[in-house]
Each structure stands twice: as C-alpha cells, then as structure tokens.
Amino acid sequence: MTQHSAIDPAVMQQRKAYYDKIGSRKLAPLWEVLHALVIPQPKSACQPALWRYDELRDDIMEAGRLITAKEAERRVLILENPGMPGQSRITTSLYAGLQLILPGEVAPAHRHTQSALRFIVEGNGAYTAVDGEKTIMREGDFVITPSWTWHDHGNDSDHPMVWMDGLDIPLVQALDCSFMERLPEDSQPLARPTGDALARYGAGLLPVDHEVRTPTSPVFNYPYSRTREALETMRRADEWDPCHGLKLQYVNPATGQSAMPTIGTYMQLLPKGFTGEAYRSSDATVFSVVEGKGHTMVGEGSTAERFDWGRRDTFVIPSWVPHRHHAPDGDAVLFSFSDRPVQKVLGLWRESRGNR
Template identity: 55%
Template sequence: MTTNTATDVMSRRDAFYRELQPHAMAALWTRLRKLIPSEPTPAGEAHCWSYGTTRPYLMESATLISAEEAERRVLLMENPGLPGSSRITNTMYAGLQLILPGEVAPAHRHTQSALRFIIEGSGAYTAVDGEKTYMEPGDFVITPAWTWHHHGHDGDTPMVWLDGLDIPVVSFFNGGFREEFESEASPVTRPVGDALARYGTGLMPVGHRSSTMNSPVFNYPYARTREALFALPRAGAPDPHTGYLMRYTNPVDGGWAMPTIATMIRLLPSGFATLPYRATDSTVFVCVEGGGHVMVSNRRIDFAPHDVFVVPGWCRYTLHASQDLVLFAYSDRVAQEKLGLFREQRF
C-alpha cells in the first residue's frame, strides 16, 4: 500500500493546476485570499501635486500646442503608485486644463461624467447642453455624461481648472463613447445663469421631470458656497473626524450632484486637527484657501492654495489646518453607496 507524502501531494497539485490552464480554468482555492481579502488594500499612493511646480509646465504647454489642436490642453496627474494608468485614484481621473484668452476648446461629448473645479483666472466659460456659464475660482461646474460642451475665454488672463472624470469607472464597464460636434462651438440656446435661476435658489419649476441623474444646476458658485461654509461655526463645533464637511446636492432629489462622482467641500478652522479617519473611497483634494498638512499613516504632506493631493481608500489619515482651511474633494463614494460598498472607520 502506497502512502502519499506531502511532497507527492504538492507535486500532483502543481501538475493538476498546469493541466487546467489550457482549458481557461484555475483552482479558486489558490486565489481566494487575493480575490476576497479580509480588508481593502489601498490602491496607489498618497501624493501631492504642488501648484507652484505644476503651473510653469502648464504655461509652457501653451507655447507648444493650441487648445484647438490639443482638443483639451490638459496635463493629467497620474498617481505614482499607478504608473501608466492615467489615473489619480483607482477609479478617478484628474488633470489641470489651461485655456488662454481668445481660445476655444472644441465641442464634443462623451459618456464619461466630468467636473471642473476652477483654480485661477477669470473670463473663461464652459457651454454645456445649450447654456453658457462663466467660471470663477472656487466654482464647481458639472458636465453631465453625453452632453455637448465646449470651453472658451473672453477674458485677458490665463484660466486654469481641475478636470475630474470617472474615466476608469466607465472603462471598467466598457461603456466609453465619444463624438465630435460638427463645428467648433455647440449652440447656446439659453441665457447665462438660467439653470441656477430655475433650480439653484430653493425653487423648482412646477411639473419638472428630470431626464438625467445629474443635478440640473451645473455651476455652484464659490461665493455662495463660501458664505454657507463660514456660517457653520456660528451654529456649533465641527465634526471631530471631518470638520465642517458638506456635499454638493442635486436639488431635484437631495442626493449627490453627480451619479458616479461624489463632490464635497469642507472648512477646518485655524488650528483644528481631525481625529484619525479612513474610508473605502480614494479621495482627491484641492486646497481652495488656507493651508495645512495631511498625515497619511506616518507620512506628512504639506499643502498650500491650489495644490492637489490624493489619499488612497482605506488609508488612515488626519487633516491639520494651520489657518482657516477650505478643501474641495471628490471620490467615487456616491457609486459605492449605491452599490452598498461604502464603509468608513472613525478612530
């Protein structure tokens, strides 16, 4: 009677696994722990893009290519832990776009949803689905999926904004489509400010039926946002883990402003530091005003106005304000919530 030794068993197992490969099969038990881990493994690295470093490259790009030729003159921000992926997080894209006075970035549309967060300049506009809106620093602007849009500049100084898109999410579902418009600019059929007047004042047209999951307000002006933020300290102390954290909402249903990208803004009073926190959504931050630093695990990252930094999902972090600090942020939290996947931990 033959007794199987441990070596014999392992050898037979290895041979069995090799036999499965030509049949496009594999043994689940060899991969189960990686497929279903005990907790998420952070994707990418915490990183900061200093605006003082990135801005000169952005301005130099204008000497090399026009907005029309590039279609979108953008320097994308790629997470150093995800090289070659064109991603700032595992599910989000980010890039800094530059448009100069007199330029037009040609009209197109795509199934990816996009946000614009304005960094510097004045006089530029975006035209979305028939309405033009002029943009100022701190404004949050939505470009819903599959809407015609183009950008232009009627001012006299360079205009820079952050583009945030759900490109990796759409790519995962293999749902990416794009189309160029027949002319440089898409038609503008409604007056400037129409959407904000109709939907952004606590009023709603009677009988309104939404045809999209996006907010009908597509420009959230920073002047209004800032006023609301700085009124909050009069009503009570900040949340110890998040500060005064607010989300941009869809006035139709009170939900998130976009269906796949969660957009938030927060105020941390001067000297305030959050308690440790982590969540499953990898988050992109923009320092709007003020300054401070973030501690991600044991790593300190300092930031100043216009800097962009990223914290991978399920990384423990704290935020520290050296002066009154306003941070814009976006992530895939809204999609995770809809799928029942979002989880946070407060220490």
C-alpha cells in the same frame, strides 16, 4: 495560494498536471488565488501623493506655448498617481488633470459617456458651455459636465484659466461603456441664456413640471461665493465635526442625492487652530486647496507622511488610509471628490473614526 509545505511531492505533481489540463480549457482553480481576490481590507495600488501648484504652474503654461487648445482638443496635464504610472489615474476609479485655456482659445465641442467635473483653480472669466447653456467660471466654482452632454470651453478673458478636471474614466473603462462623439463646429449652438440653470433649479425651488430624467444635478455650476457663504453661516452655529471641521456635500436639488451619480463632491472649512481626529473611509479622495494652508498627516506610526499644503495644491488619500487635517495658522478651505456615491449605491462604503 494554498499552503504546499506539507503536501506530498507526488500530489503536487498531480495538481500541476491538473492545472495545466484545465488551463487549456480556459479554467483556473479559485483556491490558488482566493487570498488575493477576497482580502480582509482594501489594499490598493493607489498611493498618497501631493502636487504643489507653484511647482507645476510653469509646466502648465509651457504646454500652452507648445500646443493649442484646439490641436490638443483638451490641453491637460494628467495628475498621475505614483502607484499607477501610465494608467491616467489619480485613484483606482477616478482620473484628474489640470486643464489650461489661454485668452482667445476654444477647446472644441464633444461629448462622452464619462461624467466630468471642473473645479476652477486659477483665473476668472473663461466659460464652459454644456448642453446648450454657457456659464462663466470663477475660482472655487464647481462645474458639472453630465454624461453624454455636448460641451466646449473658451476663454474670453485676458488671462490664462486653469481648472481641475475630474472624471470617472477608469470606472467607465472597467464597465466597457466608453463612447465619444465630436461636433463638426468648435462651439455648440446655445439654446438658453447664461445662468438659466442656476436660476431655475438653484434657489431651493424647482419648476412645477420638472421631471427627473437623469441622476445628475440640473444645476451645472455651483458658484464658490454661495458655497463659502453657506460655510460661514454654519460656522456661526459652531457645529464642528472632529474629523472634517465643517463639511458640505454638493447635491442634486431635484433628488437630494449626490450632484453626480458616480462622483461625490464636497467642500469643507477647517477653522484656525483646527486639529483633526483620525479618519479613514473606503473611498479614495482627491483634495484641492481653495484657501489657506495647513498640513495633513497620512498614515500612522513610523510610515506616516506629512503633506504640507497651500492654496491651489492637490493631494490624494487612498482607500482606507487614516489621515488627520490640521490648520494651525488660519482658516483653510478644501474641495474634494471621490467615488463615494457608487460605493453607497452598491452598499460597499465604510468609514472609521479615531482608533476604530
């Protein structure tokens, strides 16, 4: 807002009358709001937050006793950022929730313009079917549901399965591009054998006639066993980043770009005794703990918070908030996702290390 303290009261009255007049014509003066529109650095409603899985698990399982997967369509407990209650957001641009599928259940087939990831938190043996192919999911796997592809989930195992859903729902809402359809049947017809996509595209090879028709990776299940092996191979090279430890990005093998066009996904290894240097970036980031335990210092000075985390916990770091990861007692592995690909395409992404 413009500074009014030294302005003549008569002038102030004239301006108010002017603002009222142009307001009736659906106009507004930029100079009154410019300071809030163009700010020196990010100032987000998103707040740092931690969800401890052991404290949430009973609530997740209780949902399974209260409503079926078919009735709910997607039986999910939303991870609501405390700075944006009621908005179904974990960051300003991303949604996250924990989905439960009980033995014998099917979550019915539908498709939507929002892109989705599934990161498997608990259990082994449930499946998701995406665009005519089924994949079996195991803890630590990263699974993609591309925009506008049919998908359904089911559990043929004898134990509950829980995974984190991450979607670009707020981003798609902001663009007014939300569309959704349901299939008449609960499960879509399968057109390819299980494992076809990984065999066809996931070995550093592509079919000779492959054409890139979508920015989303043709591999839709990145098994944790392969990811973990890659981290161990890198460990032997001793190439530790002072902020991230060893951090890998999931990529589309056909383009070398992010596996998903709107959501960047990563896995990192923090070795025993790791004390990270301060890091901040413009992409608010959601972390899920795959292995080990440790803590993250969020913020700086007297307002800094300490998040003590362990296996299956989730925490979020807002945009441009400095943080430091620590794994004093043993190795830890963290999965994370953010809207970095969108920011990079638009030339907006920034990072800062240490005290810079």
